[in-house]
Amino acid sequence: MTRSVTIKDIARLSGVSVATVSRVINGNGRYSKETEDRVMAVIKENNYTPNMLGKGLRTNKTQTIGIVVPDITNEFFATIVQEVERNLFKAGYSSLVCNTNENPEVEKRYISVLNVNRVSGLVYISGDTRVKHNAPENIPAVYIDRWPSTTRRDIVFIESDNFEGGRIATLEMLQKGCRRIVFLTDERRTSAQRSRQEGYFRAHSEYGIVPDESFIIALKEISYDSAFSAISDLCSRQVKFDGIFASTDWLALGALVALESRGIRVPEQVKIVGFDNISISKHCSTPISTINQDVRKMGEKAVEILLGLIEGKEIDKKYYVLPVELIRRKTT
């Protein structure tokens, strides 16, 4: 356990004070070229790296950003994380990724962990609406995908145009003749889910249809299995439907398999549209038509705004909506 080399060592070795070394490191000027070269040489020679704990303690700033995400295992979220992280890295920040497994308790503890580690900023991807995010009042945060339950007024929210997504997904099926379209959502009623549902209703009203209330199926959780059983159940109960708008590709897949395993033909008898455009929707038995979200743009935008916030910039816009797109495949 070798004690690591500190700024003091560098100062001693290059015959200057620690203050000067600090200046050189941070490029704060006020030192001669010769000093700079000498110090730099010593630093390189001893491959010294500043201790961020000392630095952070002093400046009350760390170069880390907390990313809170509900399920790293879901490609959709993973891709957002990847994009956020990539952009952050470019800007010299590192990321503390916290995977909450959709568990509010875990999320609460992670928020405290991040707070305690004095992260410079926060990116919440689909934070749980049951978790109050009032804790780190003073640290910049941007929310992606789900509108947070917070009383803070200074937060920024980025989402896809979920309303339009729901609308064009539903329209796609309506146009192709469906008249009894089931909507698969989850019972936590996140903002994204609600908007998609509104889009679903809007599309119907454009066709002069009022969908049966029983077609709105709120699942306990967003998963392949829950969609599978919900649709299986529908079939057993002989409910008549000719379309499924699944608010997630995983739900769409569960629905698809449930249908196919009962010999119901997709898209001939029932059409399906999903949401997210994750790769499984492209490669599954019957490739699923879905709504693409611009994940790349999401990550980019989130980082751009967050860094602005950290630098104390006043943000004029607090709400960003990214366009979505229908990807037509074999289920419609």
Next chain:
Amino acid sequence: MTRSVTIKDIARLSGVSVATVSRVINGNGRYSKETEDRVMAVIKENNYTPNMLGKGLRTNKTQTIGIVVPDITNEFFATIVQEVERNLFKAGYSSLVCNTNENPEVEKRYISVLNVNRVSGLVYISGDTRVKHNAPENIPAVYIDRWPSTTRRDIVFIESDNFEGGRIATLEMLQKGCRRIVFLTDERRTSAQRSRQEGYFRAHSEYGIVPDESFIIALKEISYDSAFSAISDLCSRQVKFDGIFASTDWLALGALVALESRGIRVPEQVKIVGFDNISISKHCSTPISTINQDVRKMGEKAVEILLGLIEGKEIDKKYYVLPVELIRRKTT
């Protein structure tokens, strides 16, 4: 930007010294029950959380672990991260997940970032063999999946039984009559890939066959696309083969789609076995037979060992091999 409450505030508010507060927080004894209660009450009341920077600076210990992973977007790695994180969290550690995108430059910088942040331990999942991991000599590390290129003697390595996996995957096809089996691997020749290849050879030798050298196809990168083009290319060149052992499910999928898009029937004309058992292998057009890795156990084991290492325990075993299992589906 409200200054957060510090140990000093707590001391003042509860009428004791900071030393006593510190003792109470860390349960180091030498304080009366009354003092404890009072201090605890004040802490709760002000919902004080110790500043980990100060603590870490003083103790030279942080409660964070760095997790380095090549591609968070790949469900296989994501699941390992999830398991590692879950177990770490239970033990009171938080995780700094670093996604390198298989880019050695990024990996190098992340290693330095982790070093600089004084993480208490490191979990490398499939670290790049081109990156020398000699930097943080003094910090406990466990490696998963790929044997690292390091000169350190005190590291721990956990992997699946890749040799056996390669062997039973190949055997499955041999048993079902395949005699010309292509092996899809990547050109970086990681330890895992090499072991799988050895298994492939062993299975053949059990059948008294020496596979043609041209059947070993080393891809530039592990991806759906590269497998797709490699197999398409094989078909165009009229190469005769009746089986594909893909060292990854994503490769298996790329191969499968390449075949099916040319009207080659799987498994009738060509059989395929993949590796990892990610969900897409189960749900794709023709569900892929694959080798399951016990990801749960991997994460559990890694954390158990790492925590031991951190506590200074002497580790007797430095190498762990986890059993694998063939999952039979429609491609064989």
Next chain:
DNA sequence: GTGAAAGCGCTAACAG
């Protein structure tokens, strides 16, 4: 049982 004081590594006045 408790407090005073030193110091972890670093930065930012301030003085020169």
Next chain:
DNA sequence: CTGTTAGCGCTTTCAC
């Protein structure tokens, strides 16, 4: 241009 100094929040001797 450079050095001295104080102090960020915390733990840990060492006294009492």
